[in-house]
Amino acid sequence: MTFLHADSARAELIKAAKSLSASGVLFRGEHANLSARIEGDLVVITRGGSIANLSESNFATVTLQGETVEGEIDSVTAEIVEMHTAVYRARESVGSIMHVHAPHATAFAVAHQAIPVAYEPLVRFGITEPIPVVPWAPRGSEASVGGIVQIVEKHPGLPAVLLANHGVLAFTSNPMQTAHLLATLDEAAELVLNARVLGGEKELPEEALAQVKKHMAQFGSKVMA
Template sequence: MPEEKVQAVINTGREIVSSGLVAGTWGNISVRLYDETLLITPSGLPYTELEADDLVVVNLDGEVVKGRLKPSSETRMHTAIYRQRQDVMGIVHTHSPYASVFAVTHKCLPPVMEEMAMLLGGTVQVAPYQPAGSAELAAAAVEALADRSAVFLANHGMVGVGPSLEEALLVCQIVEKGALVYLLSQLTGTPQLIEEDQVRELRRNYLEYYGQRKV
């Protein structure tokens, strides 16, 4: 297993705990490997205790390729997203408080800030409720995610995806911030939305021009 990917999963696990995106052992993290397999967190192990040997390699059918522990109970959802989205290289599933408000009320989150439009690619939709770990939840998540970077899971939590595990984590952080801003803004007035054509332009500019490109 590539050492940098192993370390990225371990670091992400510590970050989602320290930033309050999960409590206990809830949530899960994965990163795509180079050979159509993925590295995923084990089921029920605290993120602060994760070591390299605890991580599990599974193929895109969810079969364990390497590892001594049972993989995350949401392995079906991770593999379904990777099969559907070739651009996705990392997935983070969290149960953060403000995102969960939208998950339990079955409300979508529009991109009310530029960073949301740039990173998320549009409104965060809600996947209809299905039991955790089920094939039905995996299918619902893929459909509601579509070509965007985040999706709420009804009465459950949220999922962030990205071209790297670092960006998938950032997606979760931006959704949590955006959810808080949207909720607080309703106390002082009516949130003003960014027009759809402007959202598309912001997203396009982010994908094409933002940040430092490797040469």
């Protein structure tokens, strides 16, 4: 697995932040934290809680164990570093992680309901099972991070989870892909909510999911992105 150089990781994350904003997945507070794995088992991560007007100076570099090696992390963000590094440690293929309060996906998190696979674009990301909800615990706490890691390990193809009463965490191989996944996931959530007014969503047929599963078994999850 090759990962980005620190400079290109920061540039890609800034580009991805603009894409998140344009696709409407940042809630009104524009609260989010974004990270990318870089060479040398390090992680570039946003320093603050808001990603409005993100620039090169808004990042810190941490080790996979969460130790800061460059830049200073705001106290509000310090507690979420482990939420990112634990997922990188748990899944080697993950190159970029993003946490947002995407309004429709977060509605499912608030209702403690998984987002069903009823919107075909989701399967392009290798998603063949509902996006599950990690039980609530204070954000960044051992219990919360433990719950996330448990699902990441138990569901090797799953690139996102909902954090109960809080938001979404998505993790793919690179920043733009993670941003696109979040946009697609929020679309899926919005469409399911709308479909429920019309009598409820219908899940994709098992054949569609089986095809994706077969493809993934053959080529790995990367090819679906």
